[in-house]
Amino acid sequence: MSYPPVMPLFDTVDSIQLGNCHVNQYLTQVSLNKVTDAGLVMEHATDWLYEQQHNENNYKAYRSELTTFLHWCFDVAAMSPTALTRKDMGRYVDYCRQPPQALIGYFNVAQFKDDKETRDRRPNPQWRPFVGKKILGQEQEYSLSDNALKTKMAILSSFYSYLVGEEYCERNPAQIWLNHSRFSGKRQFRAPDDEDNCQAFTQLQWSYVIACVTQLAEQEPELHQRSLFLVKLIYCCYLRVSDVSARAGYAPVMSQFRQNRDTGIWSFHIPQSKGGKRRSVAISKALLDGLVEYRRFLGLSDYPAANEQQPLFVRHRAAGRGRDAGLLNANLGIRQIREEIQQLILLAAAQAEADGFVQDAIEMRKLTAHNLRHTGITHDININRRPLSHVQADAGHESIDTTSQYLHTSQIERHESAYGKPLDRLQGID
Numbered sequence: 130m131s132y133p134p135v136m137p138l139f140d141t142v143d144s145i146q147l148g149n150c151h152v153n154q155y156l157t158q159v160s161l162n163k164v165t166d167a168g169l170v171m172e173h174a175t176d177w178l179y180e181q182q183h184n185e186n187n188y189k190a191y192r193s194e195l196t197t198f199l200h201w202c203f204d205v206a207a208m209s210p211t212a213l214t215r216k217d218m219g220r221y222v223d224y225c226r227q228p229p230q231a232l233i234g235y236f237n238v239a240q241f242k243d244d245k246e247t248r249d250r251r252p253n254p255q256w257r258p259f260v261g262k263k264i265l266g267q268e269q270e271y272s273l274s275d276n277a278l279k280t281k282m283a284i285l286s287s288f289y290s291y292l293v294g295e296e297y298c299e300r301n302p303a304q305i306w307l308n309h310s311r312f313s314g315k316r317q318f319r320a321p322d323d324e325d326n327c328q329a330f331t332q333l334q335w336s337y338v339i340a341c342v343t344q345l346a347e348q349e350p351e352l353h354q355r356s357l358f359l360v361k362l363i364y365c366c367y368l369r370v371s372d373v374s375a376r377a378g379y380a381p382v383m384s385q386f387r388q389n390r391d392t393g394i395w396s397f398h399i400p401q402s403k404g405g406k407r408r409s410v411a412i413s414k415a416l417l418d419g420l421v422e423y424r425r426f427l428g429l430s431d432y433p434a435a436n437e438q439q440p441l442f443v444r445h446r447a448a449g450r451g452r453d454a455g456l457l458n459a460n461l462g463i464r465q466i467r468e469e470i471q472q473l474i475l476l477a478a479a480q481a482e483a484d485g486f487v488q489d490a491i492e493m494r495k496l497t498a499h500n501l502r503h504t505g506i507t508h509d510i511n512i513n514r515r516p517l518s519h520v521q522a523d524a525g526h527e528s529i530d531t532t533s534q535y536l537h538t539s540q541i542e543r544h545e546s547a548y549g550k551p552l553d554r555l556q557g558i559d
Contacts, residue, residue: 131254134231135200137240138171139192140250142182145175146464149241151252163207169297170210172371174199176463177291180497194284196240197225197258210289211298218282218306225259225281226273233259233271275312282307294499295369296524296531328500329507329535333486334477334493335364341477350426355442356473358423359466363498364505365416366397367524370467370498373441375460381441383433386412386420399525410523442466470498507535 136155139145152171159167174195181188201221202210208217234257241250261271285303292298307313330338342360345353362368373381385398387409395417396409412420421431429439440460461469474493482490506524509515510532521532 132252133254133256135196135204135258137252137256138196138199139175139178140241142179142185142188144241144250145179146462149250159203164203164209166209166211167203170199170202172376173292173295173297174288176371177288179464179467180499190280191284191288193258194281195288198285198288200258211292213302215302215305215309218285218302222278222282222306225278228259228271232257233261235261235263235268279307279312282310294503296526299528299531328496329504330493330496330500331489332508332512334481334489334496335504335508337481337486337489337493338474338477339364341480342473345473345476352445354423354426355445356469358419359442360470360473360501361416361419362397363470363501365413366410367502367505367509367520368397368399368410369502370463370470372399374463374466376463380460382437383424383429383439383441384435384437385441386433387435388432406525408522408525411519467498470501474498503535506532507537510535511537 132151136152138152140147140149156167156171164170178188178191178195181191198221199210201224202208202213205224206213206217206220213221234255237260238255239253240256242253243249244251259271262269282303286301286307289298289301289303293301339360342353342357346357359373362373363370375381379400385400386395387398388395395412397412398407398409400407424431424433427439427443433439442461444461444465474496478490478493481493502524506520509520510517517529517532517536520535521529524532526532
């Protein structure tokens with residue numbers, strides 16, 4: 130089978146989360162020989178792209194740029210995107226200004242096409258990552274305009290903002306490059322719909338979310354008991370959607386809830402997160418009570434056994450395709466969980482708006498399942514006053530500095546804490 134000189138990585142929005150055997154084989158070789166975290170980077174990139182599903186133009190532009198960028202990282206620089214610096218981004222810009230001639234096409238073609246014999250999606254041998262121009266049938270010298278360059282770097286800056294929000298990397302070299310480029314003194318350019326990935330629900334907004342899901346669970350338990358525990362678990366344990374959804378090599382089960390034999394304390398064990406780390410998260414009594422309620426609804430014992438393989442979130446209907454096709458008691462995938470939580474957020478926002486909290490409803494509609502993790506961390510630090518070191522361990526942060534970014538104080542709070550502090554706590558003691 131012939132491939133294009135650069136492997137396309139992302140199919141159409143309808144197929145992107147199904148995976149592709151040709152892309153998987155390519156990523157395996159990259160992971161073994163060049164960039165060890167290529168598979169994890171690909172998972173993050175896929176999730177980020179899928180969030181653009183409702184804007185076709187954004188999706189196509191982001192997909193095109195991300196494919197080109199990851200080709201350069203994996204095939205040319207042999208570096209993880211997390212290791213790049215401003216200087217490396219400059220090298221990437223130079224590459225895009227003068228790409229190899231073999232990578233330039235002169236007409237748009239689909240990145241993937243259907244194989245009539247095998248009925249699978251395979252890379253289109255005619256596709257190229259760079260598109261040049263023809264005038265009167267003559268191929269013109271490839272050039273990259275300033276506007277096109279700013280767009281490329283703004284899209285990459287948006288992607289890096291997502292990675293920082295996911296705590297997969299600590300810096301945004303694309304934005305640093307823009308800040309030091311000749312464009313820095315001009316109008317600030319920002320990729321469309323680039324939201325703050327670390328944003329959290331306020332106390333009021335979160336109250337509407339949990340109250341809405343609780344009400345739904347009471348009215349339609351067959352549909353929403355699962356929803357209620359899903360939202361509680363992500364919020365309380367600061368989980369990523371990928372921690373509770375089925376993906377290649379991972380299917381969450383009930384035995385991930387574990388009780389320490391010596392202390393009797395329960396925790397939720399994550400064997401491998403998208404950051405490649407394993408961790409155990411201490412759970413609250415409220416969450417443990419929620420687990421008991423959820424398991425009783427499923428007809429299970431109050432607490433899971435040490436080797437229990439019951440899926441964490443069972444499908445309401447059998448899967449129609451993919452590796453779990455025909456199975457009813459299979460875990461939900463990333464897409465199903467994202468869509469379910471998004472629908473719950475929209476319902477809660479509608480209720481908030483009906484009660485007169487119009488601005489809160491507007492803000493809530495901009496948030497996604499991704500923001501539940503940040504909400505749990507933010508509330509535990511600023512409202513529940515959990516020690517930073519405890520939150521750091523449960524969130525899986527490498528550095529306390531990352532956890533500290535969630536520490537928010539108002540001017541009034543700072544004044545109150547400063548107003549009464551003494552100069553000498555031992556003054557007057559003989």
